[in-house]
Amino acid sequence: MPPDALIYGGISNNISRTQSTGSSELDQLRSTPSSTTEESDGEIVNADADIAVVGSDSRSPGDLVEIRQIGSRVPVFAIYLGNYGNRNHFYAVNGKWITSMGFSALFSVSHFVTDQELLPVLAKIPQNATPEDFDELRRLERGPSREDGVALINKMTEFRLSSEAIYQEHMNKLDGARSLLSDPTSAKYLSLFEIADVLLPATLKGDRGFSPPALYAVHTALYRNEIGFNPLSPSADCHRRDHLFEVFPSKHTDVITKIATWVRQYADMSAKKMRPLKLNELDDIALGRFILQAREAVLRSRQTREWTPHGILKTGPSVTLPKVDWSPSSRDVITFLEWWASYDLFDAGSRYHSYGALILRWLRLYEDTPLDQSTAWTLLQEIGVIAPWEIPSRYRVRFPGTTIDRGGGITRTVVPNQLKTSTRPDIAEAARTPSKGSAVFCIDAPSTTLIDDGISLERTDQPNECWIHVHVADPASAIEPESELRRFMELIPENIYLPGHFQAMLPSGLGQDKPADCTSEALIKHHSLRPGAPALTFSALVNESGDILDYQIAPSTLGDVTYLDPEDVSAFCGEDIPLTPTPTPATTETSYSFHVGTPPDNSVAAPERPMTSTQALDESSKADILTLSRLAQAIKQKRLAKGAWPYFFPRPSVQVLFHEVIPEAEAAEGAALLFPPDPYIKVGHESSSGCSVVSSTMVLAGEVAARWCSDRGIPIPYRKDSKLTADNLNAAFDYATRVIYPLIRQGIPPSASHRRELTRLTGGIRLSTEPGPYFLLGLDMYTKATSPLRRFGDLLVHWQIHAALAHERKTHRKIDSSVDDVENILPFNKTSLRETLPLLDMREKMGRTVARGVLDWILIALVRAWRFEDKAPRTLRFTVASQWRQGLLGSLDMFDLNAVMDISGLNGCRLVKDVQVGDEFEVELADVNVHSRRILVKALRYIGKKGT
Known part of the structure; x- marks a missing residue:
């Protein structure tokens, strides 16, 4: 086995090494630096996000995928065979059977071959074997042969030849893609469709647009030009609009070209002298000037912070780094190092890794250390470009139309300063009615500052029937659907809850208008739930058996509001104690908790609203809370009976507290830098997985919104399984209830292979303008509608509903899609939503990927606890x-x-x-x-x- 094919990944030598050793270990698939929307098995943000993880997007058997192996620089076509025995299986165009724990394909064609065509190959692969069995079969070449897969090989070969013919015919334009598409200074984000429209003639288009071979010809041209293009979000199908590429500006190419020239210049000069360059010689060349400045900056840093090989510097007190007046050439080198180490722009086989490694070697600051991206990341910390506690994950997801701020946050390139043009008078002001029934119970953690949902109970003449009202903040009533503010929020379509780097979809600092009520802060304050606040109320008439007898949506004005703590409500309602994995012969998950650093003074802020304990409620309110809990549990039991996921285990919890505000890291611009002491980090497990009465009623509101819109033929972002046929539904129900759910009830978290198999049956969750079943919620249809101040998709739903309600008030009747022109009633018709939803789905996944940066905080805490504080x-x-x-x-x-x-x-x-x-x-x-x-x-x- 070649020594550089490392088990922990990294950069492998696939430039000078032979590509045909025959070793089966070279078949291991390598990941790509572009998988910014790949779902993680461990991603957990809330109940909805839990569901999204379990039902994340997956490829189906019969899909054609382009894979890249650790031991090869040549991409290989393969047919995806499925996931079983805890391995992904492929049949490659070279006739080899390949297995892998995970993979990310940059190009794929859905349903490339039929199930019937797969049978000869699948017949030679045991479905219930262990990974060791698969490895042994592959080693002995007892798996599917070339003869078994000849039909698949021929079909893949025909695809490749067709694509190559298209490439050869249009080579001039395809090879010149960078000059045709790039902007001088700004990055662009284009789909494969849009790029193909520029590079290929319209005569190649069919009824569905360009054929997969034509799109692959374009894909090949883009991938060959790695400093001009970067695949951003490979989807499961090349024909989807979220198959995006980042088109780098011309200045990006210019910087990398300069770095390549400077590295060669330095290497040639050093080789001619047959020794390292002396100090006076370094000042004569561009790269030498950076080396001199960087050495000086690093040595100053090491006077106060010791270097470590762990991706962070040794912890220390507050540090001021002196001004560094970087030369223009040094700034270019720093930019290149950021692209290499922070943004991870280069493929594992790229030659540009060698440029970064040579720069690190010539610095002579990192002896006996791998000269890789991790070391370059540490260098950026030592010269003050990034903070010593910076999170690498923040840089590896680049939302189109945004830039990443050093020190924290994401900046959108277009910011609306005049919010007055983006707002409107309350569209439902004359139709609002006072909230009915009990007080509105807003059940949120005391630390929550934005309150966007609450529940209330309205009793009826029937003793076993009650209305459950879910009151939701209503900013859509005051924001124009077609406005700068809408386009601004769409760029980051949901709040990102990464500790230390919270990012709001709607930040509070927008707007410079007078009067003061034309600012985003005023907008948020006005619509955050409180007595007298406007709301959009989703109501369901429910009986004690959990049946939904009727449902309504109406604009309202809140009356009394009571703020409660979810843990207090859970205890008062007698909810079950959370299932916590414990170390047993069946599961070895142990509950760990540790902290590093010292918490800052006044780290616990008092709630900004009057909190009430359940014991302080009057008897009527106590009875209402208990009734809501009982009804919510009955509704949940109905969903569980249809196969809903029963329980989400408490996830790892990370708390990060800074002693001072994180400064802007402006060392690259020549300003002195103040870094406060390292943050306090506490790592453990959540004390609970939420309050059941809240989670169940929020799902209920989403079901009401979906049903109400479906009744009227209104297109909204429905969330549904992508391939849940009747047969798949039965198979998914059987697998979930027979294999997975019994484990959960024993306190055993299901494995990644369990989740993948369930996803294979359901197809994963996708956004659609048409309703459909959502198996893991146990619903026939569903949408998200309860957090419009935090999620853009919820805002879309509210805008559609408000337009429909306004039309119904005008016509005094329910919308009938067979009579009314629904497309003209709504702000977003079905066609425009179909264009919007794939990109919205991509951005939502990007947000969840950033939120998974919590793992970086865990690793930072682990290094500090292990190396510096003896707490690991x-x-x-x-x-x-x-x-x-x-x-x-x-x-x-x-x-x-x-x-x-x-x-x-x-x-x-x-x-x-x-x-x-x-x-x-x-x-x-x-x-x-x-x-x-x-x-x-x-x-x-x-x-x-x-x-x-």
């Missing part, structure tokens, strides 16, 4: 997930973190060949790197098979 666990339990020749991949019982045990780390406890998937070791930490997200462990003893 002495021993951990490591469970093997995959066996490689150089070592083992697996996970720890601490927050299910991925880890690696190499040959030396086995420490004589076991031979690699004797280890099987599921084996467990007691281990200690050997290395942790925040930037690469790599944890290396050392075995202390072999425990045995998990669960024995």
Whole structure:
């Protein structure tokens, strides 16, 4: 096995090494730096996000995918066969059967071959084998042969030849794509469709637009020009609008070209002298001037903060870094290093990695250390470009139309200063009625500042029937659907809850208008729920059995509002104690908790609203809360009976507190920098998974919104399973209730393979203008509608509903899609929404990817606890997930973190060949790197098979 095909990833030599060693280990698939919308098995943000993870987008057997292997620079076509035995399976165009734990394809064609065409290949692959069985079959070449897959090979070859013919015919334009598409100074974001429209003649278009071979010809041209284009969000189908490319500006190309020239200049000069360049010689060349300035800046930094090989600097007190007047050439080098280390723009086989490594070598500051992106990330910390506690994940997701701020936050390129032109008088002012029934209960954590939903109960003449009203903040009534503010919010379509870097969809600092009520802060304050606030109320008439007898939507004005703590409400209603995984023979998940640093003074802010305890409520309100809880539980039981996911385990919790406001990191602009002390970080598990009465009634409101709009033929962002046929529904129900849910009820979190199999049956969740079933919620249709101040998709729903309500008030009757011209009644017709939803879906996934940066905080805390504060666990339990020749991949019982045990780390406890998937070791930490997200462990003893 080539020594650079590392088990923990990294840059491999696929430039000078032979591409045909025959080693099966070279078949391992490598990830791409562009998977900014790939869902994670561990992503958990709230109940809706939990569902999104379980039902994340997946590819289907029979899809054509372009894969890239660790041992090869040549992309390979393969047919995706499915996921079983905890492995993805492929049949490649070279006749090889390939398996992999995970993959991300840059190009795919859905339903390329039929199930019937797959049968000869699938017949040679056991469906219930272990990963070791698959590896042995592949080693002995007892899997599907070329003869078994000849039809698939021929079809893939025909596709490739067709694409190559198109490329050859239109080579001039395709090879000149960068000059045709790039802007001098600004990045563009174009779909594969839009790029094909520029580069290919319209005569190649068919009824569905360009054919997949034509699109692949365009894709090939773009991928060959890596400094001009970057694939941003590969979707499951090349014909989807969210198959986007980032088109770099000309200045981007110019900088990289300069860096390449300067590196060659330095290398040539050093080679001619047959020695490293002296100080006086460095000042004569562009790269030399950066080396001199960077060395000086780093040595000053090390007087107060020690360098470490872990992707962060050693913790320290507040530090002021002196002014660095970087030369223009030095700024270009810093920019290149940021693109390399922070933004991860270059493919694993790119030659530009060598330029970054050479720059680090010539600095002579990082001896006996891999000269990779992690070291470059540390260099950026030492010269003050980024904070020592910066989060790498923030830089790897680039929302179109935004820039990432050093120090925190995301800046949208177009900001509306005049909010007056984006607002309108309350569209429903004359139609609002006082909220009915009990007081409105707003159940949110005391730390919550934006209150956008509440619930109330209205009793009826029938003792077992009540109206449940879900009152939702109503900014859509006052914001123009077609406005600058709408386009601004669309860029970051939901709040991003990354500790230390909260990003609001609607920030409070917009607007410079007079009077003061024409600012975003005033808009948020006016629509955050309080007595007298406007609301859009979603109501359901429910009986004690959980049946929904009727539903309504109406604008309202809130009366009395009572603010409650969800944990208090859960305890008062007697909700079940959360299932917490405990270390048993069946599951080794252990509850870990530790903190690093010192919390700042006054770190706990008092609530900005009057909180009430449930015990302080009057008897009537107590009875209403208990009734709401009972009805919500009955509704949930109805959904559970239809296969809804029963429970979400408390997720890892991270609290980050800064001693001072994070400064703008302006070292690159020549200003002195003040870095406050390292933040206080507390890592543990959530105390609960939420309040059931809240989560159930919010889902109820989404169901009401979907049904109300569906009744009228109103297109909205419905959220539904992408391929839930009647047969798949039965199979999904059987698999979930027979295999997964029993584990959950035993306190055992389902594995990633469980979730993937369920996703294979449901197809994952997608946005659509047509309603459809949402299996994991147990609903026939669903949309999100309860957080319009936090989520753009909810705003879209509200805008459509308000327009429909206004029309119904005018005509005094319900909209009838067979009579009324619904398209002209609504601000967004079906055609425009179909264009919008794929991009909205992409941006929502990007937001969730950024939120997963919580893992970076866990790793930062782990490094500090292990290396500096002696608070890390002495021993951990490591469970093997995959066996490689150089070592083992697996996970720890601490927050299910991925880890690696190499040959030396086995420490004589076991031979690699004797280890099987599921084996467990007691281990200690050997290395942790925040930037690469790599944890290396050392075995202390072999425990045995998990669960024995």
